[in-house]
Amino acid sequence: MTDRNDNKTNPPSQRRFHIFIAIFAILGLGVLVRYGVLMLSPSGSTGNGNTGQPFVERGPILDRNGRILAIQTRLGNITIWRPDIEDQDVLSRDLAPILNMSPELIKSKIDSGISDFVYLKKQAEQSTIREIENLKAEGRLRGVGIEAIVGRIYPEKRLASQIIGFVGNENNNGLGGIEYAFESELSPPEAKSRGGSGNQVFLTIDANVQHILEEIAERTRLESRAEAVMFIAMDPRSGDILGSASLPNFDPNDINSSSELSRMDRPAIWSYEPGSVFKVFSISALMESGAVGAGSTFLCDGHYERVTNRGERIVISCLSAHGRVTARDIITYSCNAGAAYAADRLSATPFYDLLQNYGFGTRTGAGSPGETVGFLRSVDRWSERSKPTIALGQEIAVSALQMVQAATAVANDGVLVPPRIVSRIVSPKGEIIRSYEGGQGRRVLKAEVARAMRSYMVDVTSEIGTGWRANIRDLSLAVKTGTAQLIDPVTKGYSDTDFVASCIALLPAESPSLILYLAIIKPKGEILGGRIAAPPIREAAETLVDYLGIPRGRNPQISHSGSISLPQVISPIVDTVVPNFGGYSKRELLPLLLRDDLHLEISGNGWVSRQSPAPGTPLNEDTVIVLELE
Template sequence: MKNRNDKQGNLPPEIPHKKRFIIFLSVFAFLSVAVLIRYAVLMLRPADTENTGNTKPFVERGPILDRNGRILALQTRLGNITVWRPDIIDRDVLSRDLAPILQIPAETIDARIESSSADFIYLKKQVEQSTLREIENLKAEGRLRGVGVEAIVGRIYPEKRLASQIIGFVGNENNNGLAGIEYALESELSPASVKAKGGSGNQVFLTIDSNVQHILEEIGERIRRESRAEAVMFMAMDPRTGDILGSASLPNFDPNDINSSDDISRMDRPAIWAYEPGSVFKVFSMSALMESGSVNSGTVFVCDGHYERISNRGERVVINCLGAHGRVTIRDIIIKSCNAGAAYAADRLGADAFNELLQNYGFGARTGAGNPGETVGYLSPTSRWSERSKPTIAMGQEIAVSALQMVQAASAVANDGVLVPPRIVSRIVSPKGETIRSYEAPEGRGQSRRILKAETARAMRSYMVDVTSDIGTGWRANIRDLSLAVKTGTAQLIDPKTNAYSPTDFIASCIALLPAESPSLILYLAIIKPKGDSYLGGRIAAPPIREAAEALVDYLGIPRGRNPQISHPGSVSLPLPISPVVDAVVPNLEGYSKRELLPMLLREDLHIEISGDGWVRRQAPPPGSPLNSDTVIILELE
């Protein structure tokens, strides 16, 4: 009797098991074919597109550029050069082939491969595309067996050592700034920080001019070698805007090869190093005293070779001078760099008032130029001053400054009394070219401020012009057809072993404002620990200032004039004397230069408007016209 299920057409019990087995085999076969197809695709696909799903997209860190758009730092595709030892056929041949490409001695390459305990070796990291192409070409010829290229994203610095301490560098993964602008503006440069679309950070434009920077570094490095100095700082700033056009700190380093640098070469000295400025500081201390009204251009002091005073507590204070200068005015103190005169002048003003005037220049505070790690320097409160402090500070000792603070203070003398803070960053621009943030002119930043009367600043510039005369300490900075307002300095350094001034370690320095009549450039040079007998600022710092000025006035388009030399035995003799005749009628000024007109420009009772450069060719009113209090003398120079 048949089973009821059979009559109804149902399958026997073993049939469903066979069907499930067939379905399993079909699915397994299908998956196997899919895996084989996937494997074939992966094997045939070019190496640079492999594992696209797991490859991180190319994110571009924003570039750093100079004021003219010249690239100083850029994100790019680089490569690490590797070696797989089992594939090497001839190690000597391989080393000789790689040596000129990687710029590593063949012996070094051979020794590195031989001494390695691992089969996989990194020969050189972060290699540029041009080098990678050379290696790929040799590999295509069947050479360099065992050599590989590992593609990476890297940071390159096309100008190499140029402005390296300002630009800074990034970490090994090329994604975090560790120094300089790379560190200070990480939030702008990093794509992750700005959350930029398309994986790009913002562009940072500096105030640095690469050509100016190159001139300063070239001259500075030569001076460092010739003087066997420990270091050199050389700065150029536009006092009208505060733009740092160049800031050389030597020795420097190549951020493309950070492993070969040291702490000294990576130090941005103009921003982070504090030192006693020496006699250059007299420009600011004497200007401050003139501004207070405690001294004026006619105040006379007597220098017999030293300053001496008995304090209220009976302490004898003595400060030596380089020579016995006799009767000196503020002008003579600047021209001859008279320590005794500066000390006696400081006695005319109280300590608190003097300290406040120096603080107005920005000493004892950061300039905020944009350099990370900037020092505040050292200007102690008057409660810590000794009986020697005030006269000593007046001549540039017992106060520590940075080079940035020095050019900032010089801007007040250059700008007829208006101090303009320095800046190193010009603007921030998006990847699309839109300006996100502009560090405007000082008026817009609200940071510029008047700290001197215009007459005080102009008078100081006229004194500094005479420093380049035959009797001045800066005569070696003189340029025949360009007027420079100059001050030199020689500062002793403290010996850390004795905690006293070293008899052998000095800083030779020189500052220049040009052209003196209306400065558009400040140059400041400091040579640290020069070796040998030539260590005076007037002797070794003034000539490089002249050389840099000669090069930069032409590049920057600063007009030259044929200003005559001022030479005299001990007192200034100007070709245009200030006499009662000038008060009665308009003098004949044809043929006079701006420099010769400077005494007239400093007079508050005369109203003079000048246009052009060179010598006076036309004037109004004509010579002999009545000169009243409201008369405006218009002079056209050619």
């Protein structure tokens, strides 16, 4: 009887409910305890504090002159503890200008949290943290906290962003670009197991050249209303990529706001039919074989026409009837019919071999992850139409990197030099671990063929050539323009609206030390490369010639021994007290960033204008020196 009465008083379902409540309370208490531990931890909840994992200082990425493009630094997550907020409206107004957020957005973030603890902004920079700390010292911003983390920052923001790449949310693994390709150098396995610093990766990129290219490319993209623009500057003698713009781009400091398209390193990854610029390589290959000579002539009556042995009629249109044309005329006028008839002089297999020798159909190995091989079908898959069509720059797909690589053979009197983006790996102590010397050059053309092609390309900038808009009065440019149709993904045929307008230039034409290549993808309105791609090439050449010190035709040249003395870079001495950093440049401060016993935060460019702590402040192991450059 007693048992039956107890069962009626406390049925099994009610007992299970009480057990559930008890378990839930224990779990809730565990969460609160864990949260308390994290909040009391001096290193915060993310990263390299009391996690048991050794701290790894990810190595920096720098341009060829030592300009910092990516570096590890101390950041902070801005947090909110809602029970401590006194007035949400006042708090939101005070934080808005500091966090660059509207008061309404701040309030919505605070209200949207499912717990009293809310992340307001992650990876805030030191300047933001200092402003918040100063206001908190005045007794304001109650409820606002700062969670210290180690983060990756990119001081130049969007500059060369697709090349540099980005890291994951924990700032410890490269997920794109050089950050990904050189993960084992920037964060070596031994550093991950024992702690310490990663190596420095120096690029061939010149940040100033990159800025010039990106500025011109962005203006070109807006004016042409294009989907994207690629612009490359390369030294053909060494293979160094001095700049490689790909627009639209992204800010790796704010990866969550980027799109897959903006993160794409188009010059390395994207393949496309190059159009008439390719005639530089097809015609020079035909000349190299001996099938076409300087005196060879072909009749252009406005189109190319041939009937195959099987009765198939092949017709290729030309912009106009050029009459009798030589190899020089084919390049100058960009004559489709002449190029197609010239290709008939050589059988398919040797033509294919010569194009493959330029590097088409294989990766350049420049150092960009995910690089495309392009598209060059084997001869057994060619149709009767393939050879004349490829000679025009159709039925073959290339990358922009492949195009500038092939252009080195024309620039270097026949010797092809592979491109490179990384120049060297340097240890945290400043010792060179590995140098990436320019790739082994190989002869692709006879010297006389390369020189003849450059002279043909100079005529392209004459009044009768397609690239006259690229002409510079006191500088000789070897130029070729092109316009290519893109494949319509729906019809699988050539699109009537989507084109790639392009232009390539070697300068100075007599002995090139710079290659420029521009491709405008899907422009709206005007589509011809000679009209919309040649002017930006001229603008870039005018600027870069002066910046790189390339002599113009009418500029006097001074001879000297070639030996100069450079002043030694002397860094400030840091021992027991904080020195006066005023007036020091970022280059002079760079060696200090490699010291494990110092914690420096550097923002801006130029020379140190402000510092904290003040000169003479005693140093200890927790001191963080903040330097602002202008």
